[in-house]
Amino acid sequence: MIRYISALLSMFLITSCSGISVSGGADMASTVRLYVFNCGMLRLDSLEDFSISDDETDIRDLIVPCYVIEHKKGVLLWDGGLPSATADIEGWHGEAMLSRLDRTLAEQLPAIDLDMNSFDYVAFSHMHFDHVGVANELSGATLIIQKPEYEAAFADEVTMPGAIPALYGGLKEAERIFIEGDHDVFGDGSVRIISAPGHTPGHQVLFINLANTGPVLLSGDLYHFAISRRDRRVPKFNVDREQTLSSMDTVEAFIKESGASLWIEHELSFFEQLKKAPAFYD
Numbered sequence: 001m002i003r004y005i006s007a008l009l010s011m012f013l014i015t016s017c018s019g020i021s022v023s024g025g026a027d028m029a030s031t032v033r034l035y036v037f038n039c040g041m042l043r044l045d046s047l048e049d050f051s052i053s054d055d056e057t058d059i060r061d062l063i064v065p066c067y068v069i070e071h072k073k074g075v076l077l078w079d080g081g082l083p084s085a086t087a088d089i090e091g092w093h094g095e096a097m098l099s100r101l102d103r104t105l106a107e108q109l110p111a112i113d114l115d116m117n118s119f120d121y122v123a124f125s126h127m128h129f130d131h132v133g134v135a136n137e138l139s140g141a142t143l144i145i146q147k148p149e150y151e152a153a154f155a156d157e158v159t160m161p162g163a164i165p166a167l168y169g170g171l172k173e174a175e176r177i178f179i180e181g182d183h184d185v186f187g188d189g190s191v192r193i194i195s196a197p198g199h200t201p202g203h204q205v206l207f208i209n210l211a212n213t214g215p216v217l218l219s220g221d222l223y224h225f226a227i228s229r230r231d232r233r234v235p236k237f238n239v240d241r242e243q244t245l246s247s248m249d250t251v252e253a254f255i256k257e258s259g260a261s262l263w264i265e266h267e268l269s270f271f272e273q274l275k276k277a278p279a280f281y282d
């Protein structure tokens, strides 16, 4: 009888110990929060440049999101949306490509008790104009950037299509961490930059391991639309087609291994279903 009770007792202790360690792990991960912001929209006449023919889909609008990742060791901004000046004109405007920005990131951040000086780190999936719109407003953040992306974006003569150096020139001398490959932002595996070049020389995607939501992978412009992923469509303006296809292989293998959900950043129909800040994913 005593042996039975002590066996039960030790079972209970083992169970409760493992219970503690599981919930301890969850507490660690639950300190990571992901906030989603609308940082503009683009409207195109045609998706031909994305290697999608116009009769394949009615989609012509792209959402341009920004993401804030809060970790106990710091705050990361991932992607910076359309140029803040886009908001100076109300509604859709522009010529070949229409754009709109209803509220700048600076106007939206106070809803989560942050401002443009709150970021410890900033990383852009790449340096195209629709991902770096707030770059010049980020004086205090450390830029995490792939070396080939920095070299292409800050060259004396920028030849990368889609890059507008005036939008991010303020970051040329910013504190920075040069990376060449993957990078664990906070050192505990919960927020990781994954190298995925080809769209631009140093294009990258972001893995975030969320305790309750599960692992998420933010696509950058590896894919612009669900159809791009389904059929491995490579935009015509990518700097390297073969490198893009190889990055798709790498990222798809990573998704399989990690079980992450891929969030295609520009896909409006997906974005519409997401919780927006001040709500968050944890």
Ligand SMILES: [Zn+2]
Pocket: 128, 130, 131, 221, 266
């Ligand atoms: Zn883009």
